[in-house]
Each structure stands twice: as structure tokens, then as C-alpha cells.
Amino acid sequence: MADLKFTDDQASDAEVAAVAGVLGDTNATEHTHERVVRGGTARRHAMRHLLLPALHALQTESGWISRGGLNHVCERLGVPPAEAYGVASFYELFKVDEAPDHDGPVTHVCVDGPCRDGSELVIAQVQAAGGHTHRSPCLGQCERPTAVFIQGRRGPDVVEADSTPFALTQAGNPGLRLLQRMGVVDPTSIDSYREHGGWAALTRVIEMGADDVLTALSDSGLSGRGGAAFPTGFKWRAVREADGDTKHIVANCDESEPGTFKDRLIMERDPFALIEAMAIAAITTGADRGWVYIRGEYPLATERVRNAIDQARAAGMLGADVAGSGQPFDIEVRRGAGAYICGEETALFNSIEGFRGEPRNKPPFPTTNGLFDQPTAINNPETLLNVLPIVLDGARAYRSVGTEGSPGTRLFCLSGHVAKPGLYEMPFGTTLGELLDLAGGATGDTQAILLGGAAGSFVTPDSLDLPLTLEDTRAAGTTLGSGVVMVFDTTVDLTDMCTRISEFFRNESCGQCVPCRVGAVRQHEMMVELTGRNGQGLAPERRELHDDMARAMADASICGLGHTAASAVASAIKLGLIGSPS
């Protein structure tokens, strides 16, 4: 038990009310005298997961995490102020240094990838109109550069809705599996969802039973779409077999890999499908609690998922007895607050639990020691959506497209210099060139293509024949990652792009482990140095140094962020796209 000590800073009445809106009136702690509170450990632990929502409430109310506001939240939750400050200062969407000098919203402008070209202009325009701006890492709207996200003050956060002409070029195409309803169904209506085939898979799962679902999943060869390509059947079986009264299903909707926007469109355009797949996961694994962790910059997706959960609950698809299956399962939505690393599964657990979003060491794995140290199946939304056709049509039909090693279809996020940037579903094995053709072809002279996002690697137009499968990309030394295909024509300064990618990792490293925390900074400095050399390229010993750094980062870092933080830059150097004398 800890005695907590607070400074004398007091929360404003408005802050107290804002926090009460999130915490209700249960306190984790009781006052004993003026500056000290005592709390029951169990109750404190049980409430800690409300820290992040409470901090969101403070930020929206005051435009920053004020000292008095932090004290108040800590007092109510029994969290030591130093720890809460450590949590607040971890996130990009929380301001901790000083009170803002204005009362208005803040426009976050993306400075990554295809948005990079237009960001300074947009920033200048917003400022000229008297607005306030913030340079943001990829906002997950890469199909409509330059992306902006408006962080509200005492009002809602806003992103542009459903406006891009090409976002879903394939909409209505009967061959689609994952995108079949998108752009066709009314994403706000459970009736519309049912009319378009919704809940049939859940009904089927209740008839089949968990064992048959697990067999179908394993036979299908479905592997994770969040980046690591882990076999989903294996994961779900491990959770089913794990001991534990409480088990969790988590949908990882943190989607912050630069170039990725598929999960946003899934949530915005077909949110009920995500809920149905999570209910299936619950019945199959025996999980009773569900969580959708959505990145803070996705307000529309958050609203649509919340609405879908409410309607599903009202229809008996969630709650004490899911669709008559006997399985209890309900879902809570959690908003991230601006941290790419919180997409790493164990960092995400820490974030939900109210701790800093620092990845945990593995083993132990989430299937036994996940959220709240309990068995957890965490999946990407695209992975979850694949479960629906697998249970409806069977594993064999599922495998009828794709390759032996990469069965089924894949979502690709096309952005940059293509005629129709947007989200595309194609069977695994489609070549890079075919995919670009589908998107209306490359515009301009293609210089390079970034596959897999900032954590992926560059390829050149020589690779247009590359079949997009897990095995072929691996053999070619690249990756599909989260499905990013970002096209750069010859007008793009790739040294600048690589400098920005290295800055991204520098900013997003959680800072826990040395190889990533320092390596990412040294890599960024090297890119800045390269920019300053005006086309003289990298000296041989600097190339060697980059190689030395990249190896140690890949070998000795704790998590995937550090493992991959040097790969895009390394690929660009290796292909001669940057670093050679011009």
C-alpha cells in the first residue's frame, strides 16, 4: 500500500466534472487527512485502467493535463502522481508542458508519406485562418493527402468522412470477401448489416461448435494481418486451452503504421463485421470480455464501432448470452492517445491497463499472460474479418484463391503516385504490377515503392513481377507488413523521405531499450548528415556504421519497432536509392 502525496494544485470545477463523466462516483481511495490518501490495493488495481480515459477527459476540457487535474485523477484512482505523469507524457495527444495559450481546437497535419508534399501548405493555410496546428505522424488517411485530424476542445474530434472518390474502387464487386459490404451497407444500421449477410457466420459458429471452428481456422491457413503473420488458428486454440476464468478478445485497431488505412475503413464502413467476428472469437475461445483499442486519431471509426456495439447488444448479439450460444461476452472501446508503439500487442495491454505503453518481454505470450495478465487473443481487424468467410464457406473454399503458403485474399493500402489510391482486396499471389494496374497504374515515372510501411522496405520498379505473398516477399528480402504499397515517382526526394522515416522511429520509440532508443536517434542523425552532404553520398565508414546499427537494433531490441526501425533506410541504401554520390 502506498501513501500518496500530492502538491497543493487543485483541479477546476470543470475538470472535476469532466473526470466525473468518465469515472462516475466510485473512488479507489479514501482521504485520511489533507494531503495523504490511503487506498485498498485491490480497488486501486481494479480502477487503474480508467486512467487513460480520465486523461482524455482532462485534455479535452483544459487543452492540457494540468497539475491540479492530474492530482484530482490520481486522488480518485489512487495512482501515484509521478506514475500518472509518466503515462500522460508518453502520449502525443496529451499536452503536459504548459497550459495552451488558446481555447480552440488543434489541427494535426500529417507530414508522412504522400501527405508530405502538401503539409507545409496546409499548415500555413490553417495558421493564416487563425487556427492552431501540430505536425503529426501518419494519420491513416493516406488515400486522401494531405490528411488532417482536428483535436477538439470541449467538443468532438473530427476527421473528414467518406469523401474520397477512389477509397473503395472495388465496392460492390461480387468476388470480394473482406470488402464485400463496404461502400454498399449502411454502416450505422444493424438491419442493413443483416440484409447484407450479417450474423450468418455467428449463427453458423453456434451450430458448428468451437472445435470445428478451430479446425476450420487451422485448415484455412489464416495468418495474422497485423504484421507478424502468426497463425490465427494456433493462437485461438492456445487461448481456448489456457487456464483462466476471465479471457479477453482484443481487436488491435491502433493502426499507426505509416501508409496503413485499411482498419479505419473497416471500422468506418463495416463495423458490425468486426463485432460479429469478435463474438465468434469469444465463443470459440471461451472469452467473456472484449476490447476494441482504436487509435485516438480515428474519431469517426470510434463513433461507428461504439454505435455497432450498442446496436449489437440491444439485439442480443452481445451481453450475457451471445445470440443464444450461452456464452457471455461484451465489448468495451478504448481510445489510444497518439503512440505508434501502442499497436504492439503487449504495449497495447499496458496502455489499456493504465500504464506506459511499453512492450513487455516475451515469453510469456498473450495467449496465457495477456491483458490484465489473463489469457488473451489479440488480432488485427483484417484478420478477424477473414474468419467470417472461413466459417461460412469452409477452409477449402477459402483456400481456392491465394497460394499454398499464403491462402486467401489480402487488403492492400495503395497510396502515393497511383491514379486511384485506396483500399484493394486481391488474392495473395497477385503481382505488384497487377495491383498497380488495378489502381489505375502508376502516375509519373516510378522511382521506388515502399512495401509494408515505415517498418517495411523499398523496392524498385524492377520488382513489378513480384508475387505479393508472404513467402515471395520474404525470399525477396522485403515484407507485406500491414499491406502498405506506397508509390513514389521521380519527383520525390527519397533522402528527405528516409530522413522523415528515421525521424518517425526516433519519435515513436518508447525509449525502453537501448538499441532502439539510441539507435533510432543515431540513424536519424545520419540521414540529416546525408541531406547536408548535397549529393556526395555516404562515406564507406558511415555505410558500415549504419549496417552495424541495423544489425544490433534487429538483434537486441525488445520489440518489433526496434527490430524493423532500420530496415526501410537500409533497403534504400542497398538499392542505391539514397546515399550514393549523385
Added chain:
Amino acid sequence: MTAVQQPGQSTEVGVTISIDGRDISVGEGATVLDACKAAGIDTPTLCYSDNLTPVNVCRVCVVELEGSRTLIPSCSRPAEEGMVVHTDSERVRHSRKMVIEFLGSGVDLSQADDLNTWADHYGAEPDRYGPKAERIDEEVKIQDDLYIRDYDKCVLCYKCVEACGDDAQHTFAIAISGRGFEARISTEFDIALPDSACVYCGNCVAVCPTNALQFKTEWDLREAAQWKPEEQTVTTTVCSYCGVGCNLEMHVQDNTIVKVTSPNDHDVTSGNLCIKGRFGWQYVQPSIEKR
């Protein structure tokens, strides 16, 4: 208190792993680091301490495990039957060297004696990042007469946070704030230590591997170029303030107590003390200046 089996102790239910080609048996619950110790292999560690929960963040203790894509931290990874481990492969030497080099390129390691020995061993060259490499640049925090915080020397090993929190003191006065290279050990809003929850147990000072946290007495002597560890004697005694029976090690230079520690392997303290044992020697010796 329940009896806990000491990791590393060889018992009937042990595991055997191969380390650098030799079979080593250790008790259930032992780590790979314990097994390395049992094999007589010296391993660099920075964030590990036998009185703290391993956080495995510094990565200087990594070893190569056959079948694992990446290297693994020996300090926290439980030894499992049949593991085949290499502690001196090219990959291991490279990563250990780079970790030390990375740290040396941004942090003042001048008083991190153990690490400097390893830096030589692995041939770390922190200078090759050039003069423009960004360094941690913080003003030393001298906010009281008991201990100072010089975060230029901080390697973010988390030890002080653990000692202040769950692992010893349960005070939670300090935590990690910020992210990435901007991450720092900090009180809330970086308020001064005397305004924070700190109770001045000095347990954070005791675990700091780089002297980022040090007794004010030591700091003052170093500033005056009068710090002479080779002339110091250490006298063990039992703290006289209360009946708990904490062992104290009084470090004495020129007949003056310059700092107080407690042995990590002492049953009562595990290296931890309270403000009285740690800093309450002034009644023996009012202050350095009045000497």
C-alpha cells in the same frame, strides 16, 4: 514470509541447458544468467540486480539462443530444458558492443566503472558517431543536502524507479516520463524532490549503476577533486535507530563518513535502508565542511 526457492540453486527438479558447448544444470526458475554464472561465465549487466525484478531493458546481457530469431536477454529469460545458448558468438559480441557504444555516445559513463571495463572488452567506440551526436544534456539537480541527481549520467536502467516503487520502497516518487530519447526519470511535472513523495530512503541511490544518483557528500568531494575511493575503508555495523537490525556499511574517507550502503545479500535489508540509516550519520559527524 514463505520460503522461496532461490533461483540458480541446483535441486532435484532442475533443468539442463547447453552454454557454449557445456551442459549446465540449474534449479527450476533459474534464468539463463544464473546458468551462465553457474558455468563461471561473466556476463555484463546494467539494468539487472539480484534485489530487483528484471526489467530487461538495457540489452547488454543478451545471448544467442539457437532457434530464436533475435538474441535474448539472459537476465530475465528462464532457463528451459534443452536450450542451446552461445554467450560469445559474433552476434552476441556485436550487440553488446553496440549497446555500450550507443550508451557512451549519449551519456556520461565516466563513473560507470563496471561498464567501462566491458566497453574495453568489446572494443566499443562511442566516438564514431561524431561530435554532432546528440547527448543527454541536463543540469544536475541539487535540491537538498542528501543526494544529487545528475541525469547526464542516466542510462535509463529503471532500477531507481523499481527501488522507489514495487520492489522496495513503495513510495513511487519517481517514474519514467516522456518517450524515446526524451524519456527521463522524473517526479510529476519534474517538481523538486523535496516537494515530491520522496522519503529520502536513498534506495534509488544504492541501485544506480552509473552514479547518476549519488550522495551529496560524494558529489561535493568529487567537485573538489577530493574523492579518493582507494583510500576509503568500509566498516560494517548495525543501525542503532530502531530494532529492525539493518546492516550498515559506513564508507569512510579521512575519518569522515562519506556514504552509507547495505549489502544486497543481507536478510533484513536486501540492500535497502530508510532515511535514518542511510543519511542519519550527521549526529556522528555534523557536516563535511565543519570537519
